[in-house]
Amino acid sequence: MEARRHNLRQGWALRPRIEPALRPCLFLLAWAWSALALCAPHDHKTSVVLAPGYAPLAFLPPAPGSYALPTMGDAADGDVIDSRGNAARLFEFLGDKPTLLSFIFTTCDDVNGCPLATYVMRGVHDALQADPKTANKVRLISFSFDPLFDTPDVIAAYGAQFRDPDADWQFLTTDGPSSLDPILRAYDQWVIRDYDQNGDYMGTMSHILRVFLIDKERRIRNIYSTSFLHADTVVNDVRSLLIESNGPAAVVGR
Amino acid sequence: MIKRGFVMTLLASLLTIQAAYGDETCMSPYMAKIVGQEDYVYIWTLGLEGVGDGEDKLVTVDVNPESASYGTVIHSISMGGRNEAHHSGLTDDRRFLWASGLDTSKIFIFDVHSDPAAPRLHRTIDDFVDKTGGIVGPHTNYALPGRMLITGLSNNRDHGGRTGMAEYTNGGDFITSVWMPTDDNLQGAVKSGNYADGYGYDARALPRRNVLVSSSFTGWNNYMMNLGKMMGDAEAMKRFGNTVVIWDLHARTPKKILDVPGAPLEIRCAWGSQSNYCFTTTALTSKVWLIYEDEDGEWQAKAVADIGDASKIPLPVDISISADDRHLWVNTWNDGKVRLFDISDPFAPQQVMEEKIGEQVNMVSQSWDGERVYFTSSLLANWDKTTVTGENDLQYFKLYQWDGASLKPQFNLDFIELGLGAPHQMRFGARALYGGSSAQSPSGLGAPPAY
Numbered sequence: 001m002e003a004r005r006h007n008l009r010q011g012w013a014l015r016p017r018i019e020p021a022l023r024p025c026l027f028l029l030a031w032a033w034s035a036l037a038l039c040a041p042h043d044h045k046t047s048v049v050l051a052p053g054y055a056p057l058a059f060l061p062p063a064p065g066s067y068a069l070p071t072m073g074d075a076a077d078g079d080v081i082d083s084r085g086n087a088a089r090l091f092e093f094l095g096d097k098p099t100l101l102s103f104i105f106t107t108c109d110d111v112n113g114c115p116l117a118t119y120v121m122r123g124v125h126d127a128l129q130a131d132p133k134t135a136n137k138v139r140l141i142s143f144s145f146d147p148l149f150d151t152p153d154v155i156a157a158y159g160a161q162f163r164d165p166d167a168d169w170q171f172l173t174t175d176g177p178s179s180l181d182p183i184l185r186a187y188d189q190w191v192i193r194d195y196d197q198n199g200d201y202m203g204t205m206s207h208i209l210r211v212f213l214i215d216k217e218r219r220i221r222n223i224y225s226t227s228f229l230h231a232d233t234v235v236n237d238v239r240s241l242l243i244e245s246n247g248p249a250a251v252v253g254r
Numbered sequence: 255m256i257k258r259g260f261v262m263t264l265l266a267s268l269l270t271i272q273a274a275y276g277d278e279t280c281m282s283p284y285m286a287k288i289v290g291q292e293d294y295v296y297i298w299t300l301g302l303e304g305v306g307d308g309e310d311k312l313v314t315v316d317v318n319p320e321s322a323s324y325g326t327v328i329h330s331i332s333m334g335g336r337n338e339a340h341h342s343g344l345t346d347d348r349r350f351l352w353a354s355g356l357d358t359s360k361i362f363i364f365d366v367h368s369d370p371a372a373p374r375l376h377r378t379i380d381d382f383v384d385k386t387g388g389i390v391g392p393h394t395n396y397a398l399p400g401r402m403l404i405t406g407l408s409n410n411r412d413h414g415g416r417t418g419m420a421e422y423t424n425g426g427d428f429i430t431s432v433w434m435p436t437d438d439n440l441q442g443a444v445k446s447g448n449y450a451d452g453y454g455y456d457a458r459a460l461p462r463r464n465v466l467v468s469s470s471f472t473g474w475n476n477y478m479m480n481l482g483k484m485m486g487d488a489e490a491m492k493r494f495g496n497t498v499v500i501w502d503l504h505a506r507t508p509k510k511i512l513d514v515p516g517a518p519l520e521i522r523c524a525w526g527s528q529s530n531y532c533f534t535t536t537a538l539t540s541k542v543w544l545i546y547e548d549e550d551g552e553w554q555a556k557a558v559a560d561i562g563d564a565s566k567i568p569l570p571v572d573i574s575i576s577a578d579d580r581h582l583w584v585n586t587w588n589d590g591k592v593r594l595f596d597i598s599d600p601f602a603p604q605q606v607m608e609e610k611i612g613e614q615v616n617m618v619s620q621s622w623d624g625e626r627v628y629f630t631s632s633l634l635a636n637w638d639k640t641t642v643t644g645e646n647d648l649q650y651f652k653l654y655q656w657d658g659a660s661l662k663p664q665f666n667l668d669f670i671e672l673g674l675g676a677p678h679q680m681r682f683g684a685r686a687l688y689g690g691s692s693a694q695s696p697s698g699l700g701a702p703p704a705y
Contacts, residue, residue, distance in 0.1 A: 049527065052461070052462055058462055058463065059462075059463055059464040061464070061504060062502055062504055062505040062507075066505065067502075067504070067505035067506070067507060068430070068505075068506075070421070070429050070430040071429070072400070072401065072423055072427075072429055073423055073425075073427060145696075145697055147697075148699070176699075177695065177697050177699040180696075180697045180699075181695055181696050181697050181699075184696035184697055185696045188347075188400065188423075188424055188425065189696065190347060190349065190696050190698075191696065191697055191698045192687075192688065192689035192698055193689065193698035193699070205698065206689075208346060208347045210399065210400055223399045223400030223401065224399055225346060225399035225400070227461040227462070228398075228399045228461055233504055
């Protein structure tokens with residue numbers, strides 16, 4: 001285990017200077033390398049068609065503030081552990097700025113699942129940071145639903161692959177199912193663990209990818225899944241929430 | 255016992271790998287998918303007076319040929335009355351089946367994950383009209399990410415065809431509603447032809463183009479009227495939808511209203527990653543229509559084929575597109591026939607086969623590999639036939655095997671003889687979607703599955 005962590009810490013990470021057109025390929029290389037480094041049990045899928053979130057958006061998204069994001073209910077609280085091993089409540093990370101929350105596990109081997117969420121969140125971060133009006137106005141949370149493997153050390157190493165050191169991007173886990181299950185239940189995020197016919201856990205999971213947009217009032221304002229998740233539309237949704245809170249000047253007129 | 259991997263969940267985007275995965279082809283692209291053989295078909299069934307308990311039912315049929323109970327009804331849950339049971343749809347994670355009633359505007363949410371062989375009623379939405387600001391007749395239950403889109407057929411002001419769409423969380427909490435664009439309130443949409451009737455019926459999404467397509471039928475006054483009476487009422491026959499609306503999917507705002515005269519019903523969009531088009535059929539004019547994005551990025555509508563002899567009113571109803579976008583099954587309710595069109599050229603569909611299925615036929619669902627084709631018979635309580643001209647084949651659920659050339663009957667369940675009622679919408683289920691007993695724990699960290 002220690003060797004795996006070491007490999008991750010020494011791993012290569014994305015940086016903003018990389019040409020945007022190359023980022024999907026490089027991200028996938030990083031993801032594949034990470035999966036191998038972690039020795040996650042996984043099947044090799046062939047001819048996987050990448051989700052739309054990896055490519056340039058194929059349509060002009062509606063302008064920020066021009067459409068409604070009706071409330072889909074309240075975000076839920078719960079006991080979590082951050083990547084430094086500190087116990088906390090999830091609400092400590094919600095409520096002061098719009099937040100993107102994705103449920104992932106670090107050994108996820110479906111390129112259109114957790115890696116897509118992480119890739120898009122990185123894109124959202126980069127786009128908002130590039131604009132002085134929106135820099136540091138959003139928080140990203142990658143929340144593991146695999147407490148057995150994703151210890152604080154593991155999620156810290158995983159996070160280091162994908163974020164800038166100064167990014168407001170939190171990587172969270174839990175101390176086990178007693179803390180995790182109430183949170184997953186509240187967010188309606190269900191996971192199916194794969195067992196072989198002897199009843200032994202195979203180390204793989206299936207789940208519907210969901211990324212939640214949560215506003216400053218801790219209300220869920222949108223949910224994205226694989227076909228729907230793209231940095232450009234998420235950025236516009238975040239900008240819409242900023243306009244809602246602070247008026248159009250929050251996102252225009254640099 | 256089933257093998258892990260024989261059936262599994264997949265993410266929606268993987269569906270673009272055509273013919274590799276199995277599921278009915280008419281579902282939301284956002285939905286978890288089934289690989290291989292489905293275990294169950296859930297049939298939303300109209301209650302008929304004098305048939306069994308006379309109540310609407312969700313009927314579960316075992317359709318796995320390796321099962322000892324293959325081809326039999328293994329479960330039925332009655333709803334305590336009749337609601338004009340019509341359409342149903344699964345949430346994006348397939349944990350819940352939403353089934354709606356066109357008369358009472360109730361929506362019944364069934365838990366299909368705790369025991370997929372025996373769905374149980376989880377929640378009933380009985381304030382749909384109030385919550386939505388007057389929408390009546392919830393029809394299509396369509397999965398969007400973490401939520402359900404419900405199309406309406408009518409309204410509570412005049413029970414005519416003007417209506418809207420609503421969104422609910424997967425758990426059944428109301429989110430929002432929007433009304434269809436009309437001449438007096440286009441809501442920013444472009445009226446491209448003669449009509450902006452505000453009618454509704456079905457809806458389907460093309461997420462890669464940020465498009466939602468909606469169609470239009472008729473209001474409560476008509477769909478609850480006796481068919482013969484309505485056909486003889488010239489004024490009533492004027493009150494059918496003539497439009498398809500193109501929406502901005504992300505913003506849920508109407509962009510363009512297309513003329514598609516004659517009550518365009520079911521919408522089925524192509525699955526191909528570069529196929530920016532959908533099909534619909536018109537009930538009154540008996541045509542296949544193509545709804546497509548042209549080279550300039552403009553959405554257009556074009557009648558591309560006739561369905562039978564329109565003068566004989568075959569009445570096209572449900573359609574089903576194959577996973578490879580090459581074929582379209584078209585049911586015509588009045589003559590009880592299914593027709594298969596080759597749609598390899600979507601602008602020039604060619605009919606390649608035609609077969610009588612029953613006295614009447616309404617819904618059609620096919621497996622993703624196209625090898626299994628299911629049919630049910632019922633259209634609407636006051637429109638369904640009550641007498642037969644041939645063999646007693648009025649209300650049924652049938653499975654056929656399709657080998658690319660002919661349909662071979664597998665089983666036929668007579669829903670009258672079984673005391674069930676009039677079967678309508680079919681949805682597929684599979685045990686392995688829910689991970690066996692670990693389904694009781696969101697993290698899956700409970701006991702391993704029993705199989």
